[in-house]
Amino acid sequence: MIDRLNEMEAGHIMTLEDPVEFVHPHKTCVVNQREIGRDSLSFENALKGLLRQDPDIVLVGEMRDVETIEAALTVAETGHLVFGTLHTNSCVQTINRLINVFPSHQQDQVRTLLSFVLQGVVSQQLLPKSFEPGRCLAMEILVPTPAIRNLIREDKIHQIYSQMQIGQDKTGMITMNQSIRKHVDSGQIDVETAMSYSTNPEELGPQLGVKSR
Structure with a gap:
């Protein structure tokens, strides 16, 4: 960048x-x-x-x-x-890390500031290809829409993931599971690899036909 x-x-x-x-x-x-x-x-x-x-x-x-x-x-x-x-596994975890590193009495102020200055979050990981040498990039992109900025300000970080799945054609956002699934669909990785690298396997499993135990 x-x-x-x-x-x-x-x-x-x-x-x-x-x-x-x-x-x-x-x-x-x-x-x-x-x-x-x-x-x-x-x-x-x-x-x-x-x-x-x-x-x-x-x-x-x-x-x-x-x-x-x-x-x-x-x-x-x-x-x-x-x-x-930052060393985090997801966009939501990145936002939490930025806030939670501060003492509790400062966190409201930090949430407000972050809701104004944040321009985007990208989380990425390299997945080993399953059928040939090499790796492929899986990434998650968060774009702070007005709704997401409000969730940060109101300490409703846990609701951001759902917002990331709304209007993706307009915002350009993508979740890690969606990115990983694209690599499964294109034949670059198998289901086992996808599940092991997913940050939310409970959501991804049913999409890939994995039966819950």
């Missing part, structure tokens, strides 16, 4: 990574990459000094702790486009 923006936008991209995994040359954007441990002590420290360098787009390699997440939300609140990565 950073490379795509680097080809299409005109602006200043800053990345904070540990370590830098891919070097982005200047294309239509100026790209400055900072490595944690070499150019800055931590993600938190790097984010605090970031706004003085006037970026338009920011990549935070890993949002590991409350201080980094809080700083990233602050940067997003000021109107910057912020990308970040």
Whole structure:
């Protein structure tokens, strides 16, 4: 996504990574990459000094702790486009992680802020192909519609999954199970692999003809 923006936008991209995994040359954007441990002590420290360098787009390699997440939300609140990565299994779990890392007395405020600044969530995993060498990408995409923003704000995160299945032709959203099922239907993976990588096997099983025990 950073490379795509680097080809299409005109602006200043800053990345904070540990370590830098891919070097982005200047294309239509100026790209400055900072490595944690070499150019800055931590993600938190790097984010605090970031706004003085006037970026338009920011990549935070890993949002590991409350201080980094809080700083990233602050940067997003000021109107910057912020990308970040977390180790989660689904879009809903990602939203929960961003909120639950904060103390309980701060969570209402974080929910409100997140409902305004969130632009999208992508969850992905590589599945081993069942009938030939290689892997295929299964992904889940959440686009924060007004309804989903309200659910975040009102602490009804558990209802977001259902909203992700509404009006997908217009929103571009897809659930992980839908993505996995496409790979089954195309013959890239078998049912056993699909079930083992599903984040919601109780839903996927009946769709694939798997009888519940």
